[in-house]
Amino acid sequence: MSIALVNPMNETAPESATAEPRRNALQGRKIALLDISKPGGNIFLDHLERLLRDRYGVASVIRQMKPTFAKPALPDVLEKVGHADAVIEALAD
Amino acid sequence: MPRLRLLAILQTDCPTCRLITPYLNALVDSPARVEAISQDDEEATRNFVRQMDVRFPVERDPGFHLSKSLGVVIVPTLYVLDGENRVIREEPGFDKGALNEIAVLLGHFPVATPYDGAPASKPGCTSRHLEPETEGTSPALNLHAPRGAKASIIELTEAVDPYEYCFRQFQDALPVIPPTAERVAKMLQAAGRSAQDVIARIPPCYGEATVEKIAANAVMAGCVPEMMRVLIPLVRAVSDERFNAHGVEATTHFATPMIVVNGPVRKELNFHSRQNVFSNVARSNSTLGRALQLILLNLGGARPDGIDMSALGNPGKFSYCIAENEEENPWEPLHAEMGLLREQSAVSIFAAEAPHGVSEHSACTARGVLKAISYALASVWSYRACLAYEALVVLGPEHVHTIHRDGFSKKNVRDFLFENTGIPLRCYNGEPGDGVAQRGLYKEIEVDGEPCYQKFRVPESIKIVVSGGTAGKFSAVLGSWSAGPRGSQMVTYPI
Numbered sequence: 001m002s003i004a005l006v007n008p009m010n011e012t013a014p015e016s017a018t019a020e021p022r023r024n025a026l027q028g029r030k031i032a033l034l035d036i037s038k039p040g041g042n043i044f045l046d047h048l049e050r051l052l053r054d055r056y057g058v059a060s061v062i063r064q065m066k067p068t069f070a071k072p073a074l075p076d077v078l079e080k081v082g083h084a085d086a087v088i089e090a091l092a093d
Numbered sequence: 094m095p096r097l098r099l100l101a102i103l104q105t106d107c108p109t110c111r112l113i114t115p116y117l118n119a120l121v122d123s124p125a126r127v128e129a130i131s132q133d134d135e136e137a138t139r140n141f142v143r144q145m146d147v148r149f150p151v152e153r154d155p156g157f158h159l160s161k162s163l164g165v166v167i168v169p170t171l172y173v174l175d176g177e178n179r180v181i182r183e184e185p186g187f188d189k190g191a192l193n194e195i196a197v198l199l200g201h202f203p204v205a206t207p208y209d210g211a212p213a214s215k216p217g218c219t220s221r222h223l224e225p226e227t228e229g230t231s232p233a234l235n236l237h238a239p240r241g242a243k244a245s246i247i248e249l250t251e252a253v254d255p256y257e258y259c260f261r262q263f264q265d266a267l268p269v270i271p272p273t274a275e276r277v278a279k280m281l282q283a284a285g286r287s288a289q290d291v292i293a294r295i296p297p298c299y300g301e302a303t304v305e306k307i308a309a310n311a312v313m314a315g316c317v318p319e320m321m322r323v324l325i326p327l328v329r330a331v332s333d334e335r336f337n338a339h340g341v342e343a344t345t346h347f348a349t350p351m352i353v354v355n356g357p358v359r360k361e362l363n364f365h366s367r368q369n370v371f372s373n374v375a376r377s378n379s380t381l382g383r384a385l386q387l388i389l390l391n392l393g394g395a396r397p398d399g400i401d402m403s404a405l406g407n408p409g410k411f412s413y414c415i416a417e418n419e420e421e422n423p424w425e426p427l428h429a430e431m432g433l434l435r436e437q438s439a440v441s442i443f444a445a446e447a448p449h450g451v452s453e454h455s456a457c458t459a460r461g462v463l464k465a466i467s468y469a470l471a472s473v474w475s476y477r478a479c480l481a482y483e484a485l486v487v488l489g490p491e492h493v494h495t496i497h498r499d500g501f502s503k504k505n506v507r508d509f510l511f512e513n514t515g516i517p518l519r520c521y522n523g524e525p526g527d528g529v530a531q532r533g534l535y536k537e538i539e540v541d542g543e544p545c546y547q548k549f550r551v552p553e554s555i556k557i558v559v560s561g562g563t564a565g566k567f568s569a570v571l572g573s574w575s576a577g578p579r580g581s582q583m584v585t586y587p588i
Binding site: 001002003004005006007008009010011012014039067068070071072 | 241242244245246247248249250251255258259263271272273274277295298300301305306308309310312313337339340344387391392393394530574575579580581
């Protein structure tokens with residue numbers, strides 16, 4: 001005799017999104033740096049910003065910070081970094 | 094009395110219309126006739142009736158003639174009509190108080206209880222005939238739908254061992270009871286709610302926790318059907334924004350939800366609050382904790398080999414549930430402190446590390462016992478990290494007896510621990526480390542004559558529960574994850 005199981009797993013399909021094509025050059029681009037507010041993230045991003053400006057000639061750098069690393073980014077932070085050509089996120093301590 | 098009629102004007106993709114429909118279904122049992130008008134086309138209306146298990150007749154309103162003649166502005170709008178089709182009550186939007194008044198007017202008992210998961214009120218959408226003309230149609234918004242999809246059925250032939258199948262397919266590390274349709278049906282019957290009601294969306298992946306999905310996981314965990322009345326508020330609690338399961342379930346830290354059960358439900362469902370309370374002592378504690386973990390795993394997607402990134406993990410991720418020993422607690426139990434009545438049953442959750450034991454057999458005074466506990470509290474997170482963390486102190490009954498004998502109230506206990514938990518200033522002169530860079534924010538106090546930084550931000554950072562057996566002078570300290578509005582806050586939900 002066969003038995004019927006009720007599927008206990010999540011069956012709602014996740015939203016799909018396609019990745020942006022890879023940027024081949026940074027020259028003249030607008031780059032966003034997102035600090036998730038873990039200790040040390042600002043040191044890493046300060047250094048990265050100098051490199052991007054001095055060595056790679058980016059047009060502008062947008063700096064944004066999440067109020068806490070423990071929660072998802074707020075919509076206004078996402079909206080601001082969304083105007084950039086690329087985003088670099090500083091993740092860990 | 095002439096027979097009354099309840100007429101609801103609905104749209105198939107309006108979240109508020111979807112919210113109100115189960116309540117209208119309940120009113121079908123009233124002496125009045127219940128019917129609805131859909132402002133949408135035949136196919137959308139047919140799908141709506143099927144998806145929502147609509148139990149009353151639904152007609153369409155092509156050209157919106159009826160909507161216009163009634164002067165509908167908002168959907169849903171409920172009209173109560175008398176025997177001569179006169180409107181004797183008109184109620185736009187969703188409002189539990191108004192719904193209950195209408196139920197009574199129709200000769201039914203109230204249908205909307207305060208804690209059924211729906212908000213007290215919710216505004217509706219604009220009536221179709223008043224919508225601005227737009228090109229094309231917008232897709233139905235499903236994210237906040239109060240009704241979810243029906244779970245799929247997995248048919249296993251005789252040749253397949255269902256236990257092995259569950260092991261392989263559901264990928265949990267322990268065996269589970271196969272969630273057969275019959276077992277899930279028993280759970281649903283005990284829940285007394287529609288299988289497709291969405292109780293919450295479970296972080297971090299926001300899977301839809303319908304009553305049916307919760308029931309299937311409860312079966313797997315070995316819960317008795319009556320446990321559904323605890324599990325439903327527990328699922329709401331774990332999805333509460335303040336608890337922040339999104340962070341708790343994904344962090345590299347040790348934290349996992351630790352459940353504290355309070356009130357009469359402890360006796361009604363045989364929750365255990367005495368010896369071995371953190372262990373494998375009672376079916377209710379173990380299966381409730383396990384059901385929550387399975388729900389976080391299977392519906393929330395917090396896989397320990399994936400999104401759950403905990404570096405060392407926590408044995409509580411198998412099951413982590415205690416009941417308060419209210420009989421040995423001379424003070425207010427936890428749920429009463431969190432604002433509920435003592436006679437009310439409740440579940441609380443705290444994002445906790447594993448218990449850190451405090452053994453203190455020789456101290457004869459409240460001060461002596463509490464000093465031992467304060468040294469364990471000082472080590473929460475890392476010794477020099479202050480202000481950002483909290484702790485749950487589980488006081489064993491023998492310690493409680495000693496403390497209470499010295500005349501300490503629960504407030505005295507909390508204040509003593511707050512004032513006596515400090516980190517000596519000399520500790521900050523050496524190596525850099527967690528909490529050192531923030532020392533400018535810390536408050537300087539004296540503990541036993543030594544200058545210290547105060548460990549906790551406020552006395553309420555220390556949560557106190559009485560639990561465990563009456564033999565043995567032990568307590569436990571459970572450290573938090575990142576605490577407060579920027580991390581995880583303890584939440585308590587009534588059962």
